[in-house]
Amino acid sequence: MIVLRPYQSTIAPNMNYTSPVKICCIGAGYVGGPTMAMIAKQCPDIQVHVVDLNQARIDRWNSDELPVYEPGLDEVVKEARGRNLTFSTQVDAAISEANIIFIAVNTPTKSFGIGAGRAANLEFIEKCARQIAKCSKGHKLVVEKSTLPVRTAEAVKRILSSAANGATFDVLSNPEFLAEGTAVQDLLHPDRVLIGGESSEAVERLAQVYGRWISRERILTTNLWSSELSKLAANAFLAQRVSSINAISALCEATGADVDEVAKAIGTDSRIGSKFLKSSVGFGGSCFQKDILNLVYLCEHFGLREVAQYWEQVVVMNDYQKRRFSERIVRTMFNTVSDKKIGIWGFAFKKDTNDTRESAAIHVCRDLLEERARLAIYDPRVPESQIREELQLAFADSVGGLSDKHKKLIETNVTVVGDAYAAANEAHAIAVLTEWDEFKSVDSRRILEDMRRPAFVFDGRNILDRNKLVEQGFEVHSIGRPSK
Ligand code: NAD
Ligand code: UGA
Numbered sequence: 254m255i256v257l258r259p260y261q262s263t264i265a266p267n268m269n270y271t272s273p274v275k276i277c278c279i280g281a282g283y284v285g286g287p288t289m290a291m292i293a294k295q296c297p298d299i300q301v302h303v304v305d306l307n308q309a310r311i312d313r314w315n316s317d318e319l320p321v322y323e324p325g326l327d328e329v330v331k332e333a334r335g336r337n338l339t340f341s342t343q344v345d346a347a348i349s350e351a352n353i354i355f356i357a358v359n360t361p362t363k364s365f366g367i368g369a370g371r372a373a374n375l376e377f378i379e380k381c382a383r384q385i386a387k388c389s390k391g392h393k394l395v396v397e398k399s400t401l402p403v404r405t406a407e408a409v410k411r412i413l414s415s416a417a418n419g420a421t422f423d424v425l426s427n428p429e430f431l432a433e434g435t436a437v438q439d440l441l442h443p444d445r446v447l448i449g450g451e452s453s454e455a456v457e458r459l460a461q462v463y464g465r466w467i468s469r470e471r472i473l474t475t476n477l478w479s480s481e482l483s484k485l486a487a488n489a490f491l492a493q494r495v496s497s498i499n500a501i502s503a504l505c506e507a508t509g510a511d512v513d514e515v516a517k518a519i520g521t522d523s524r525i526g527s528k529f530l531k532s533s534v535g536f537g538g539s540c541f542q543k544d545i546l547n548l549v550y551l552c553e554h555f556g557l558r559e560v561a562q563y564w565e566q567v568v569v570m571n572d573y574q575k576r577r578f579s580e581r582i583v584r585t586m587f588n589t590v591s592d593k594k595i596g597i598w599g600f601a602f603k604k605d606t607n608d609t610r611e612s613a614a615i616h617v618c619r620d621l622l623e624e625r626a627r628l629a630i631y632d633p634r635v636p637e638s639q640i641r642e643e644l645q646l647a648f649a650d651s652v653g654g655l656s657d658k659h660k661k662l663i664e665t666n667v668t669v670v671g672d673a674y675a676a677a678n679e680a681h682a683i684a685v686l687t688e689w690d691e692f693k694s695v696d697s698r699r700i701l702e703d704m705r706r707p708a709f710v711f712d713g714r715n716i717l718d719r720n721k722l723v724e725q726g727f728e729v730h731s732i733g734r735p736s737k
Contacts, residue, residue, distance in 0.1 A: 269392040269421075270352075270458045274299045277351035279381050281305035281314055281340060283436075283539075283608060284398060284429050285357035286321050290329045291440040293338035295466040302339045302347040314340035322607040322634050325437035348388040353459065356381045356409075357398040357429075362543045364651075371550035373402055373543070382412040389420035394455050397426045400488070400544055402551055403481045406449075423455035426477050428484030433538065434605030446472045449480020485548045489564055492541040494529040496570040502532040502733030503577065512733025513715060532733045534617060534686055534713030535575040537602030539610035542568055575613050578684075578732070579620035582711050585730055586682060590626040594705075596676030599687020599714075600632035600640050607634040609643050613713070614686040618667075619647040621684075627666045631676040633689055637669035674699065682709035688716045701725055 274296075278289045281303045293301040305311050313320040319330060330338070341347065348354055358377040363369050378399060385395060395413065397406060406424045413422045426449035431439035446463045450456045460472050475483065502512040512532040520527030536542075545568050552561035583590050602612035609615065618628055622644070630640055644667060648659035670676050673692060677683050677700045685692055693716055701708055710722060712731045719729045723737045730736045 269423075270394075270454055272352060274353055274458070274462060275351045276301045276353045276355065276462075277347040278303045278355040278357055278398070279305075279344065279348075279384075280355075280357035280359070280377075280399070281307070281310055281320075282357065282359060283321050283433060284431070285355070286314060286319070286340075287323060287326055287329075287431065287436045288357065288398065288429060288440060289355070290326065290333060290338060291437070292462060293333035293336075294329050296462060297333070297337055299462070300337050300339075301333070302341065302343075302351065304341055304344045304347045306342065306344070308342055311340050311342050321436075322605075323434065323436045324605055329437060344384060345388045348385055349390065351393070352391075353394045353396060353462070354385055355396045355398045355427075359539075360399045360401060360543075361539075362546055368550055371546045371553075373400075373547045373550075375401070375405065375408070378405065378409070379412065382409045385422075386413050386416040386420070389416055389422070390418050392421045392423075394458055395422050395424045396459060397424070397481070398429055400428055400484050400540065400547075401426075401481055402547055403478050403485070405481060406477045423450065423452045424477070425450040425455055425459055426480035426484075427459060428480060430484075430487065433608050434603055441466070443467060443471060447475065447480050447483060448472065449475045449477040449483075451477060485544050485551075488541055488544040489548050489567065491529055492536055492545055492571070493564075493567045495531075495533070495536045495541075496567045496574075498530045498532045499535065499574040499732075500570050502574070505733040506735065509735050510733075511735075515733075532715065533574075533613070533688075534578045534732065535571045535613040537610070537612040537614075539608065542571070542611055575616040576620065578613075578711070578713055579617045581730060582617075582621065582682065582684060582709075583624055585711075585728075585736070586709060590621060590624045590681075592625060592627065593681040594627045594629060594679055595621060596673070596678075596680040596683040597628050597630040598673055598676060598683060598685045598692050599689050600630055600635045600643075601687050601689075604687055604689045607636075607639075609635055609639055612643070612687075615643050615647050617684065617686060617713070618644060622648075622662055622666055625662075625666065627668075629668050629670050629676040629678075629680065631670050631673055632687065633691060640669050641667070674703065678703045679705065681705045682711060684711040684713060685716065686713050688714035692716060693718075697722055697725055697727070701727060 278285045285303055289301050289303045310320050360373045363372045363374040410424050448456050448459055456474050463472055498516055505512040516530040519525050520530050545564055549561045549565045600614045601609055644663050645655050649655050673695050707728045710727045710729045715731050719731055722729050
């Protein structure tokens with residue numbers, strides 16, 4: 254049976270699905286907030302209520318300074334908020350009023366117990382399912398928006414089936430594929446929307462919501478398990494491409510080849526394609542590593558040892574790439590960075606987001622601090638408190654404790670500054686860790702005047718004009734290129 258099929262509206266209306274759509278989304282994070290804002294913008298007649306336990310986050314969704322920085326998101330939220338888009342902490346009320354409930358809560362890697370360091374922590378999902386069971390009456394559609402291990406819907410269905418007041422449910426899997434930094438465009442023009450489910454009426458109901466602005470050919474339907482697995486597999490494939498090109502970058506540095514030239518040469522093969530071949534200091538973000546480890550855990554659970562080992566290498570290679578970058582800095586700077594000022598340009602895990610979860614910058618900064626470097630960190634969107642919190646977490650032990658030594662190291666050796674020039678002032682080196690556009694247009698002569706000699710530049714994103722910088726007198730080290 255072929256299960257992957259473009260959506261076709263062939264279903265007769267079901268009695269369960271005749272009333273107007275009212276949406277609740279549990280989880281007002283990087284996915285719940287933007288996704289629901291887009292649905293509300295595109296469907297002015299649909300009430301969308303986004304709820305979260307985190308009062309501070311909800312307050313920011315209701316303010317002019319949204320908790321998520323995404324180009325174009327302010328406009329989308331402003332258009333719908335107060336009209337048909339609401340943010341609150343009234344979880345029970347929102348569940349009881351809605352007939353479609355999205356679950357978009359976090360599913361981090363487990364840090365304790367069975368499967369620690371690999372399996373997904375499904376505590377928040379289970380709590381949501383129990384709360385939905387408790388607060389529901391009549392018939393509701395429950396949509397898994399979070400990224401989940403295959404067969405989680407089975408557990409969700411079992412919990413829902415214990416609903417006290419006779420409520421009934423259909424459960425769908427509708428994973429989100431947006432990337433941070435381009436979320437608004439990804440939501441407006443997705444490559445595809447994936448809906449996995451058992452009830453064709455329920456699938457139809459959700460497809461009709463997306464069908465308001467997304468063409469029907471792009472709405473794919475599958476069985477529940479294919480949908481859950483496709484999300485993990487998609488992230489694993491994307492991350493694998495980054496690790497593959499990063500593996501090649503190490504060979505380029507050893508041989509004199511240029512990784513950007515190699516990426517172009519292989520990417521023009523239409524069977525390979527050019528996207529996701531940008532070599533970097535390593536991939537970050539809250540999902541790639543978490544989802545691959547989740548996949549690895551699933552494979553191990555099903556006794557597929559070789560498959561698990563295969564995917565785990567993607568993460569191993571990424572760790573190597575991050576470590577390799579900081580080691581190269583130390584080695585190049587005469588084997589010591591102790592008491593040397595290093596300007597860190599960028600802390601977010603990629604440009605155009607304020608998200609720092611699993612950012613490669615955290616690992617590089619931690620390694621350099623271990624070497625007693627003095628860091629001056631600048632990121633256009635990440636506040637100082639968040640940078641310090643991430644660094645403290647990076648030094649914390651397995652139960653979250655931070656030693657006095659590391660606390661002091663962060664306090665004395667890290668300053669967070671207001672622009673790229675301040676980070677470079679009197680610095681022995683600059684390390685570019687996020688590819689923010691503004692770094693490409695800095696006044697490099699001014700930077701050079703302010704720096705110590707030799708003026709080292711370590712470009713972890715290959716975004717700077719290397720030839721120009723070398724001509725001006727910098728010593729430039731890029732990813733996947735012989736040093737100049
Ligand atoms: P997030 O941490 O930004 O947001 C999750 C929110 O859920 C938090 O604000 C938290 O307070 C809230 N929450 C947790 N339990 C709750 C409960 N019981 N009731 C109410 N609120 C609760 O996470 P995110 O980045 O939005 O990711 C959410 C899910 O989407 C994850 O499974 C992730 O893998 C997946 N995903 C994320 C992205 C992304 O770009 N961040 C993209 C695609 C998929
Ligand atoms: C990724 C996927 O692209 C989304 O489809 C998915 O929905 C999402 O994960 C998720 O499930 O959370 P995201 O992590 O937001 O999105 O951003 P990406 O653009 O994928 O970048 C991830 C990391 O890889 C970043 O650190 C980025 O700098 C790095 N990267 C990406 C490279 O180093 N090289 C590349 O060529 C592409």
